[in-house]
Amino acid sequence: MMTASAALGGATWLLRGTLAPGSARAAEAPPGFPAGLDLYQGVYENWSGEIRTDALWTCAPRTAQDVLTLADWAHSQGWRLRPQGHRHTWTPFTVPDAAPADTRVVLVDTTAHLTGARLDGPDTVRVQAGTAMEDLLAFLGGQGRGLTSCPAPGDLTVGGALAIGGHGTAIPADGEVRAAGHGYGSLSSLVTELTAVVWDAGAGRYALRTFDRAEADCAAVLTHLGRAFVTEAVLRTGQDTNLRCVSRLDIPAAELFAPPGQAAPDRTFAGFVDATGRAEAIWFAFTDRPWLKTWSVTPHQPLGSRAVGEPYNYPFSDSLPEPVARLAGEILSGSWSLATVFGNLQYLVAKAALTGDISDVLLSGGLIRDLLDGDTLAHLLADGLRSDLWGPSRDLLLYVRPSTLRETANGYAVLTRRADLQWVVSQFAAYYQTLLQQYAARGEYPVNGQVEIRVTGVDDPAWSQVAGAQPPLLSALCPRPDRPDWDTAVWLDILTLPGTPAAPRFYRDIEQFLLSTFGTGDRSTLRVEWSKGWAYTADAAWSDPGVIGTAIPASLRATGAPGWDEAVATLDRLDPHRIFSSPLLDTLLR
Numbered sequence: 012m013m014t015a016s017a018a019l020g021g022a023t024w025l026l027r028g029t030l031a032p033g034s035a036r037a038a039e040a041p042p043g044f045p046a047g048l049d050l051y052q053g054v055y056e057n058w059s060g061e062i063r064t065d066a067l068w069t070c071a072p073r074t075a076q077d078v079l080t081l082a083d084w085a086h087s088q089g090w091r092l093r094p095q096g097h098r099h100t101w102t103p104f105t106v107p108d109a110a111p112a113d114t115r116v117v118l119v120d121t122t123a124h125l126t127g128a129r130l131d132g133p134d135t136v137r138v139q140a141g142t143a144m145e146d147l148l149a150f151l152g153g154q155g156r157g158l159t160s161c162p163a164p165g166d167l168t169v170g171g172a173l174a175i176g177g178h179g180t181a182i183p184a185d186g187e188v189r190a191a192g193h194g195y196g197s198l199s200s201l202v203t204e205l206t207a208v209v210w211d212a213g214a215g216r217y218a219l220r221t222f223d224r225a226e227a228d229c230a231a232v233l234t235h236l237g238r239a240f241v242t243e244a245v246l247r248t249g250q251d252t253n254l255r256c257v258s259r260l261d262i263p264a265a266e267l268f269a270p271p272g273q274a275a276p277d278r279t280f281a282g283f284v285d286a287t288g289r290a291e292a293i294w295f296a297f298t299d300r301p302w303l304k305t306w307s308v309t310p311h312q313p314l315g316s317r318a319v320g321e322p323y324n325y326p327f328s329d330s331l332p333e334p335v336a337r338l339a340g341e342i343l344s345g346s347w348s349l350a351t352v353f354g355n356l357q358y359l360v361a362k363a364a365l366t367g368d369i370s371d372v373l374l375s376g377g378l379i380r381d382l383l384d385g386d387t388l389a390h391l392l393a394d395g396l397r398s399d400l401w402g403p404s405r406d407l408l409l410y411v412r413p414s415t416l417r418e419t420a421n422g423y424a425v426l427t428r429r430a431d432l433q434w435v436v437s438q439f440a441a442y443y444q445t446l447l448q449q450y451a452a453r454g455e456y457p458v459n460g461q462v463e464i465r466v467t468g469v470d471d472p473a474w475s476q477v478a479g480a481q482p483p484l485l486s487a488l489c490p491r492p493d494r495p496d497w498d499t500a501v502w503l504d505i506l507t508l509p510g511t512p513a514a515p516r517f518y519r520d521i522e523q524f525l526l527s528t529f530g531t532g533d534r535s536t537l538r539v540e541w542s543k544g545w546a547y548t549a550d551a552a553w554s555d556p557g558v559i560g561t562a563i564p565a566s567l568r569a570t571g572a573p574g575w576d577e578a579v580a581t582l583d584r585l586d587p588h589r590i591f592s593s594p595l596l597d598t599l600l601r
């Protein structure tokens with residue numbers, strides 16, 4: 012059976028992180044580089060492959076002290092340091108695409124050595140920045156501790172997830188009382204203490220500074236987009252719980268995303284969130300029934316629910332079935348209109364693998380039936396059904412492996428009243444569907460992936476249990492003090508294969524709609540999801556000067572409250588020489 016990477020041009024991907032023959036230009040070694048620190052050259056390539064550089068100088072410090080040594084060296088030589096975790100970020104915060112070999116940057120890989128975790132108190136964990144989220148959750152689970160929600164992949168570093176305000180999906184279900192140590196916002200909101208490398212003006216050198224969560228400066232460093240270097244953090248945790256995750260693919264989008272009052276409440280997205288507090292909709296392009304997952308706190312294994320003892324329980328999504336890979340390969344080689352088939356294929360694969368229901372496949376004809384032949388269906392069903400899973404929280408909260416289909420994504424959070432959750436998803440879904448059809452009518456297929464919708468709360472400093480704690484100023488979930496009623500964030504992402512024609516233009520249309528619908532008025536506000544695509548022109552993400560220079564700063568300002576300007580000023584003060592910055596951060600954070 013052909014593997015996904017082979018079908019999608021594995022040759023490029025196999026070169027990840029290595030020197031592509033003939034592509035590298037010789038680069039002078041960084042002058043006066045500190046002795047005793049390993050230095051090597053490596054290509055920086057992000058997970059989606061959309062950022063790929065020449066071989067850049069890279070170092071993997073063994074200790075936080077090594078990072079200080081690096082910082083003083085970088086300052087003295089006029090070089091920059093770019094902290095690097097698992098490179099899962101779509102946004103070019105670390106380095107720009109095609110950065111040449113002579114870029115005066117040293118990548119600082121935290122994943123090799125800065126990976127320790129230990130309990131810091133009965134309900135806090137001290138964790139180094141390069142620790143993978145999967146390792147952190149496994150460590151916590153071993154201590155009977157856990158998080159309410161977290162990003163879906165496990166191979167993200169804690170430093171990377173804090174930098175961009177990593178999140179999962181959870182708000183309190185109807186009647187749910189928050190358990191001590193748990194929160195419903197970003198990972199950053201759980202920080203009680205954090206250590207970063209900052210400029211010490213008195214000493215004239217960089218120093219490690221530990222920020223207590225109640226310190227004003229801490230608020231800027233909790234989510235900092237890579238404009239600082241965090242070496243470790245202490246996080247509040249809660250008692251671990253078991254979760255049950257139920258998947259269904261039978262509710263039409265017209266009901267799930269219906270305008271408020273136009274469908275039975277218990278079949279709407281808001282209704283499912285009310286019932287369990289934790290939901291995600293994955294809506295493949297050109298299909299009419301999303302894959303809906305709900306998680307509920309369930310101490311004991313329910314009858315009929317399959318017990319799991321490890322994460323990543325959707326093998327059909329982590330290791331693409333051969334027909335899906337083959338069709339993706341055909342799309343990428345120019346058959347863009349196959350997006351309509353691709354969405355349906357992914358839906359049918361998910362339905363078969365999750366529920367065992369292959370009736371739709373048997374009824375379909377043409378290409379779908381050819382692709383999903385008997386062997387493929389047997390293979391999909393061989394793993395056993397996955398629509399009702401139960402186990403320790405981490406095994407249900409981590410469900411995306413790096414081997415999943417490599418797509419690009421835009422991302423936004425709409426902050427609103429909980430009562431307006433269904434209004435938000437219905438407005439978005441209606442516009443998205445109409446736009447997709449308009450493009451298709453013109454023979455354009457910018458989206459061949461899926462819409463993903465999740466819901467969290469906004470960051471409440473009280474969850475850290477530190478008296479006087481401040482919210483993370485740059486988190487998309489930073490609360491608006493003037494709008495305490497906006498307690499809910501609806502996360503909206505649209506995914507498509509990298510390089511799909513017209514995708515930036517489509518994303519721009521979506522962004523302009525979101526800004527005008529949710530970014531103004533008294534019902535909601537719009538924030539960008541830092542790690543994904545935003546600020547679209549018709550040709551590219553992270554490019555629209557109006558969004559970068561005006562809309563984004565405005566979205567994080569609130570009357571009379573600290574916010575964008577204070578965060579930017581604080582980060583500048585902590586690193587006045589801008590050794591922890593990049594071209595995009597120089598443009599954005601000013």
Ligand SMILES: Cc1cc2nc3c(=O)[nH]c(=O)nc-3n(C[C@H](O)[C@H](O)[C@H](O)COP(=O)(O)OP(=O)(O)OC[C@H]3O[C@@H](n4cnc5c(N)ncnc54)[C@H](O)[C@@H]3O)c2cc1C
Pocket residue numbers: 058059093094095096097098099100101104105121140141161162163164166167168169170171172174175176177178179236237238239240241242411415542
């Ligand atoms: C398939 C996929 C699924 C995803 N799902 C989710 C999800 O469910 N929820 C979610 O919130 N996000 C999600 N993300 C985004 C992801 O959480 C972020 O991109 C995160 O920053 C990645 O962590 P990383 O270790 O790969 O960091 P990198 O991509 O290496 O770095 C990200 C940024 O953090 C900075 N950084 C890294 N380490 C440090 C440090 N120690 N100190 C200071 N700055 C640092 C980098 O300089 C860079 O600016 C997903 C990404 C992918 C590719």
